Amino acid sequence: MMEKSSAGREEYHFGNCIIRSDTRELLRDGVAQKIERRSFDLILYLLKLEGRVASKDELLEHVWGNHFVSESVIAQSIMKVRKAMGITGKEPGPIKTIHRVGYRLASEVRKAIHPLGEATAQRPSPRVLWLPTECPLPGADLSWVRYGLMSVAIHVLQAQGLPTVSASEAIRLYDTIEPPNPVWEDQAQTRKESGLPTVHTRMTACGHAFRLEWRMQIGDAQLGNHCEGPAPAELALRAAQQVALQIRLRAGLQPVQGQGDAPGERVARLVELAVSLDQVDCAVPLMFGCAERPDCPWPVRAELLWVLAQREDPSTEALAQALVRAAQDAQEPAREGWARLCLALFHLLQRRIEMAVEHAMAGVSLVHRVTPHPSHAQALLLASQVLAQTGKTDEAMVFYREADSIAGPVRSTALVCRFKLVQCEFHHLGMAHAPTGDAHAEALEASRLLGMTPMGAWVRIFCGLQACARGGFDACRNHLEAAVRAADHAGSPLVRLHARLQLGTFLARCGDQSGLDACVAGMARNGDGQTPLDLAVWRWLRARQLHLQGDATAALPLAEQAMAELSDLTLWWPEDHWLFVLQVALVANSRGTALAIVQRLQARLERGGQPLRQCTALAAQGMIDYAQGHTDKALAQFEQTRRLGRDTVMANILLFGHTWLNLVDGRNPSLGHLAPAGQWVECTLEGRYLCSMLINKPYWALAKQRAPARVGTATEMMSHEVADAQGIRGGHYATHLPMPV
Numbered sequence: 001m002m003e004k005s006s007a008g009r010e011e012y013h014f015g016n017c018i019i020r021s022d023t024r025e026l027l028r029d030g031v032a033q034k035i036e037r038r039s040f041d042l043i044l045y046l047l048k049l050e051g052r053v054a055s056k057d058e059l060l061e062h063v064w065g066n067h068f069v070s071e072s073v074i075a076q077s078i079m080k081v082r083k084a085m086g087i088t089g090k091e092p093g094p095i096k097t098i099h100r101v102g103y104r105l106a107s108e109v110r111k112a113i114h115p116l117g118e119a120t121a122q123r124p125s126p127r128v129l130w131l132p133t134e135c136p137l138p139g140a141d142l143s144w145v146r147y148g149l150m151s152v153a154i155h156v157l158q159a160q161g162l163p164t165v166s167a168s169e170a171i172r173l174y175d176t177i178e179p180p181n182p183v184w185e186d187q188a189q190t191r192k193e194s195g196l197p198t199v200h201t202r203m204t205a206c207g208h209a210f211r212l213e214w215r216m217q218i219g220d221a222q223l224g225n226h227c228e229g230p231a232p233a234e235l236a237l238r239a240a241q242q243v244a245l246q247i248r249l250r251a252g253l254q255p256v257q258g259q260g261d262a263p264g265e266r267v268a269r270l271v272e273l274a275v276s277l278d279q280v281d282c283a284v285p286l287m288f289g290c291a292e293r294p295d296c297p298w299p300v301r302a303e304l305l306w307v308l309a310q311r312e313d314p315s316t317e318a319l320a321q322a323l324v325r326a327a328q329d330a331q332e333p334a335r336e337g338w339a340r341l342c343l344a345l346f347h348l349l350q351r352r353i354e355m356a357v358e359h360a361m362a363g364v365s366l367v368h369r370v371t372p373h374p375s376h377a378q379a380l381l382l383a384s385q386v387l388a389q390t391g392k393t394d395e396a397m398v399f400y401r402e403a404d405s406i407a408g409p410v411r412s413t414a415l416v417c418r419f420k421l422v423q424c425e426f427h428h429l430g431m432a433h434a435p436t437g438d439a440h441a442e443a444l445e446a447s448r449l450l451g452m453t454p455m456g457a458w459v460r461i462f463c464g465l466q467a468c469a470r471g472g473f474d475a476c477r478n479h480l481e482a483a484v485r486a487a488d489h490a491g492s493p494l495v496r497l498h499a500r501l502q503l504g505t506f507l508a509r510c511g512d513q514s515g516l517d518a519c520v521a522g523m524a525r526n527g528d529g530q531t532p533l534d535l536a537v538w539r540w541l542r543a544r545q546l547h548l549q550g551d552a553t554a555a556l557p558l559a560e561q562a563m564a565e566l567s568d569l570t571l572w573w574p575e576d577h578w579l580f581v582l583q584v585a586l587v588a589n590s591r592g593t594a595l596a597i598v599q600r601l602q603a604r605l606e607r608g609g610q611p612l613r614q615c616t617a618l619a620a621q622g623m624i625d626y627a628q629g630h631t632d633k634a635l636a637q638f639e640q641t642r643r644l645g646r647d648t649v650m651a652n653i654l655l656f657g658h659t660w661l662n663l664v665d666g667r668n669p670s671l672g673h674l675a676p677a678g679q680w681v682e683c684t685l686e687g688r689y690l691c692s693m694l695i696n697k698p699y700w701a702l703a704k705q706r707a708p709a710r711v712g713t714a715t716e717m718m719s720h721e722v723a724d725a726q727g728i729r730g731g732h733y734a735t736h737l738p739m740p741v
Contacts, residue, residue, distance in 0.1 A: 153243070226452065311531075464478075
């Protein structure tokens, strides 16, 4: 859908709706509607056929590129288009369904063509009404907040070229719009409409800082976000920038006083604002429209390519190759380097690991040909992330430090957050030579000013994983649930998928069947499941579901397939995932699969001997030894793993196996041995089971003498099965270790 329109800007009119090809907007009653990129591609393709019927196969080929999707996605996209048009009930609107054939657009659609030089949006932007800030906090020193933040916001909006209602008029209108004692959580029912884009704000306490929430009604859309920090005025400035971005994206490419009037320059400035706020995903439709123009600025093409690579969009390779050729013709090695680094990210997510490494190293080599400047930091950061996830940790660390030195001391909030985020990734990957300091706390602090954005969601994910590794399950759940909310709000598919992967895995570890079911259902509601990575994550969580239900035999093939698709993506496949698949194989009595996993881990260890890889291989061999009845050998293996897995999420998992082996070997572990695990003991099924065994150790000895596969409690003898201890179905602890993987 990257075709160029030589005739000019195309508009399609039908009923109360307008579709604009250049800005990729669907307007209803003059207000831009939220619509996914694929859905817009679908309606635009049908429009260009001018009434001809398009078969389902044709749509799958030209809109989706036959990219691992089924015919059902067409019906889903048609439904989303009709929803954006405001069509409800049985009325199909202008999109006609031809039974068992395909779809076509009705003849009442009118087409209009405007010269390319004409401004995209000649309609005047409506005035923005920013109301006084609610501030329920006590204290005379905050009395200025109510009207002072409004003045700051109005100044920012006007600097962005947006007309505003004056402060005095906003104060006068406040009483007519705001009811007495308004209920913030249910503003749609308690606030009256003003007929203008209206911004409501509220400031509350957030620890030792402040939290400013904003919500805006613009047409039928309700938008909102929040930001946190110690300075209320800075929060108002940030909130006003977020509001200005959303309004300008919906209003089109209107010129801003004092800035260049060229459409490409206006897009570039708007994209720059979106990048600084970490909301570049919102500008994708605008960037697509601009990319079709020959005068599209390089920063717009570069950001678009990066977003497409993260989304695994099939058009990524074509756009990247076009940018590589353009950069070569213009002799711009830095631009060619960026294009190749985006290709590296795309190939990484597609599991083409060798190609990812090749493009990453080529991209860095090209970037190094020119004099370093601050924008190179972004490229080197991207290279370090890709290489770290492919196991090239030494090279990744070198490029990270180089990026840090180039960026300099003065950095935007988004760039600071990104540096801290990369540090969190390094720690999560177990890179022993990662930068020192509490990267998670620093990243969380940096992300607060951004609010519910992709980087904010990523930071929450890593904070949750760190809390889990330290035994803080309550904090882990809070972080991961906040990450899912932020990812859904931000609309970035990659972080949304990763957030659900981590939350689902955590819920499975806790034995929370209903929570895991809701997490998997959330993937379907958000339209996930169309890329190979989506499908791999779904298989993994489905395997977790089945295993939790006691059906290890059905879970094993799904877990194996997910392993084959994710095992080289270290952020998506941490070391403990190997142990889960091995455990499922043992529970399902598939010794061949279990041995194959151990052999694969040994072969992987020969290619690179990082401590975590050594730890995983030893633990896997220990699990096999225990299943074969060699308790002494298994205990020796696990004693080595404890040292290698220190300070990682593996440490607590291995602690359970090590404690159990000591108990089986006739040693005398106590509950104190499990103290370092924190909430792992009380929140996991295996933790509660092992705890009950340690409490009843005198009866363990008696049970062991009578039958090796039987254990006892203070009141009765029981089979050595999970089902008899904590209601977990399937699996015998006589054949596999009770580890909460």
